[in-house]
Amino acid sequence: MQPPSSPAQTWRVPPILPVAKLVGAVVVLGLGLLFAGPDRVQPVLAGLVAAALAGWGLRDLLAPVRLAVDPDGITVTHGFAGHRRLSWSEVEAITVERRTRRGLTAETLEIDAGESLHLFGRYDLDAAPAEVAEALRAAHAAAR
Structure with missing residues (x-):
């Protein structure tokens, strides 16, 4: 993640x-070749x-940056290694979904852009999804 003083923040896959x-x-x-029999x-x-x-x-090498935000909107990964630009007017909701299974809690950042839903986990962002959601909401509020 870039320092907060820069005009844009990015979140990327851990190296x-x-x-x-x-x-x-x-x-x-x-191992498959080593233990291969007849x-x-x-x-x-x-x-x-x-x-x-x-x-x-x-894919992680070609498109390590999964999410970026600046005053004009959000850039998300799209497809195998592409990116899609979403203006703030396209973003309908930024939420964090929490699920608990077998004693483990997982968080997923959800960016709802009407026709598309973009999902990011902790290992997509190298940060807690709740922290990223707060940064996105703050950037959206500052852009108004």
Whole structure:
């Protein structure tokens, strides 16, 4: 996150996540090939899982900034590695959804833009979704 004194704030994926996903892809592929017997299903499944992890890690490298805010509006990720600009007039609601399952609580930042809903978790933002929601609301109030 950029310092509050700058005109725009950004939230991005923690730098360790893409590295961990890419290393995980190599480990899964290596283990799948190492323990492969005469059956070819195991290496194929390991290759598919490794490809999925590598694609996920590649997305984090190509589009690390998931959310940005400035006085004119919000920029969110869109598609695999694209971005979409939302003016403040398009943003209908900024909420944080909290869910508890099996004793663990997860928060999701929801940005409702009418025709689209944009969801961000803690690992998308490298910050607590409630803190980001407050920063977005403050930026929206300051833009009025």
